[in-house]
Amino acid sequence: MEKPVATEEKSAERAVWSVDEHLDDILRQLRPLEPLELQLLEAQGCVLVEDVKVPVSLPPFDNSSMDGYAVRVADVESAGAEYPIVLTVIGDVAAGSGELPTVGPGQAARIMTGAPLPPGADAVVPVEWTDGGLGEGPVEGMTAASAAPEGATGEVAVHRPAEEGQYVRRRGSDVTAGDLALEAGTVLGPAQISLLAAIGLGTVTVRPRPRVVVLSTGSELVPPGEPLGPGQIHDSNSYALTTAAIAAGAIAYRVGAVADDAETLRATIEDQLIRADAVVTSGGVSVGAYDVVKEALSDLGSDGAGGVEFRKLAMQPGKPQGFGRIGDDRTPLLALPGNPVSAYVSFELFVRPVIRTLMGLEPVRREPRRARIVAKEALSSPDGKRQFLRGRYEPPAKGKTVGKVTPVGGAGSHLVAALAQANALMVIPEGTTSVAPGATLDVLVLD
Numbered sequence: 001m002e003k004p005v006a007t008e009e010k011s012a013e014r015a016v017w018s019v020d021e022h023l024d025d026i027l028r029q030l031r032p033l034e035p036l037e038l039q040l041l042e043a044q045g046c047v048l049v050e051d052v053k054v055p056v057s058l059p060p061f062d063n064s065s066m067d068g069y070a071v072r073v074a075d076v077e078s079a080g081a082e083y084p085i086v087l088t089v090i091g092d093v094a095a096g097s098g099e100l101p102t103v104g105p106g107q108a109a110r111i112m113t114g115a116p117l118p119p120g121a122d123a124v125v126p127v128e129w130t131d132g133g134l135g136e137g138p139v140e141g142m143t144a145a146s147a148a149p150e151g152a153t154g155e156v157a158v159h160r161p162a163e164e165g166q167y168v169r170r171r172g173s174d175v176t177a178g179d180l181a182l183e184a185g186t187v188l189g190p191a192q193i194s195l196l197a198a199i200g201l202g203t204v205t206v207r208p209r210p211r212v213v214v215l216s217t218g219s220e221l222v223p224p225g226e227p228l229g230p231g232q233i234h235d236s237n238s239y240a241l242t243t244a245a246i247a248a249g250a251i252a253y254r255v256g257a258v259a260d261d262a263e264t265l266r267a268t269i270e271d272q273l274i275r276a277d278a279v280v281t282s283g284g285v286s287v288g289a290y291d292v293v294k295e296a297l298s299d300l301g302s303d304g305a306g307g308v309e310f311r312k313l314a315m316q317p318g319k320p321q322g323f324g325r326i327g328d329d330r331t332p333l334l335a336l337p338g339n340p341v342s343a344y345v346s347f348e349l350f351v352r353p354v355i356r357t358l359m360g361l362e363p364v365r366r367e368p369r370r371a372r373i374v375a376k377e378a379l380s381s382p383d384g385k386r387q388f389l390r391g392r393y394e395p396p397a398k399g400k401t402v403g404k405v406t407p408v409g410g411a412g413s414h415l416v417a418a419l420a421q422a423n424a425l426m427v428i429p430e431g432t433t434s435v436a437p438g439a440t441l442d443v444l445v446l447d
């Protein structure tokens with residue numbers, strides 16, 4: 001844990017906050033979202049809040065793992081290529097068959113993969129071990145039932161013996177009724193959702209994905225796809241932050257850029273609160289005459305309570321930051337700086353942990369990795385600030401613990417092209433003003 005930058009009680013006006021102090025202050029004000037019962041497809045990536053028990057065994061019945069013939073082992077004991085055993089085919093058992101024929105001595109039932117093993121049979125011989133009912137040598141596969149309905153009856157020659165239970169998947173061999181299917185705390189990925197579906201659960205109780213409303217502020221902003229007028233730029237932050245929120249696990253709503261007008265901004269945010277578990281804004285948090293986010297948000301609490309506090313952080317980029325809880329539900333709002341790299345780095349450091357906390361996901365912060373700097377010149381960093389430079393990270397070679405990182409672009413917080421080439425943030429600590437090539441440092445890998 002790094003030494004706090006300011007030790008006296010914090011006040012937005014005078015103290016500089018460290019990155020960790022700001023994040024800790026945000027996180028201590030948040031609780032994970034209340035669990036919800038969701039449809040399986042909506043639960044992907046969410047944390048299960050209760051143990052799930054298996055209601056019915058899997059497989060629910062003995063079934064075939066091959067397309068072939070359900071037989072009695074005793075009948076085919078002496079089967080061989082030279083002297084195949086000929087059995088009478090009494091019918092087909094397809095996957096999903098409800099009514100099953102009974103296989104008597106000298107009989108076989110044609111059976112498909114996943115179909116229940118019919119009574120009387122105690123093994124399956126794959127169709128490749130038989131003549132498929134065609135009266136010749138071993139076949140490659142069955143003729144489609146639609147093309148040859150007579151294949152379900154007649155005779156079949158079996159060329160190899162079978163062992164008891166061969167190609168039979170036993171009832172309960174996967175999981176047994178009453179077993180623990182998944183433990184509370186499990187993050188549901190496709191394999192876990194597969195299991196829930198297989199044991200017949202249509203819904204599951206999880207912490208839901210937070211709904212994150214993203215809005216940009218700035219009268220100069222024009223949506224991509226529209227032409228620029230004098231002095232205008234395209235709004236890239238709302239796209240970066242919306243997609244970053246989705247990548248972090250949220251359901252994100254991008255609201256178009258709002259002009260630098262405090263009343264419009266306040267009304268827009270109030271309108272959005274109905275669908276927000278968190279609000280993220282960009283721009284308007286510095287000291288300019290048109291930085292209206294401060295003006296609009298400082299008192300946007302419930303009945304005058306709460307509101308957003310604006311701070312200076314000992315970091316670069318991302319110095320000006322706002323955080324507070326607003327509206328009747330005390331919805332967390334993070335006001336990020338407008339420079340595109342600052343907004344993105346701020347998202348990584350503060351908003352992503354908020355999303356993960358609301359979802360109950362661990363770890364909340366990215367775990368730093370160590371990497372050796374590959375560069376021609378030393379990297380410089382402002383004294384007293386934690387700097388986040390953009391870099392390309394390569395994982396450690398086999399048997400090594402330290403990877404490599406090459407800076408891309410400079411420290412400027414407007415350099416979006418370099419950001420797009422980067423896959424990591426290089427972290428230069430507060431007390432360090434110069435780092436030589438070949439030195440190692442922490443990197444946050446943006447995967």
Ligand SMILES: Nc1nc2c(c(=O)[nH]1)N[C@H]1C(S)=C(S)[C@@H](COP(=O)(O)OP(=O)(O)OC[C@H]3O[C@@H](n4cnc5c(N)ncnc54)[C@H](O)[C@@H]3O)O[C@H]1N2
Nearest residue numbers: 216218235236237238283284285286291319337338339342
């Ligand atoms: N006198 C001072 N000026 C500035 C300071 C300071 O301490 N004293 N801090 C600088 C730092 S550091 C940052 S970061 C920025 C933060 O400014 P704001 O949050 O108020 O952001 P804006 O002024 O609205 O915009 C800054 C910059 O970013 C561009 N921008 C804004 N929104 C978007 C968007 N959605 N998509 C693309 N680009 C966007 C905007 O056009 C500006 O160029 O303040 C410094 N100034």
Ligand code: MOO
Nearest residue numbers: 317318319342413
């Ligand atoms: O801190 Mo500002 O965020 O450097 O560009």
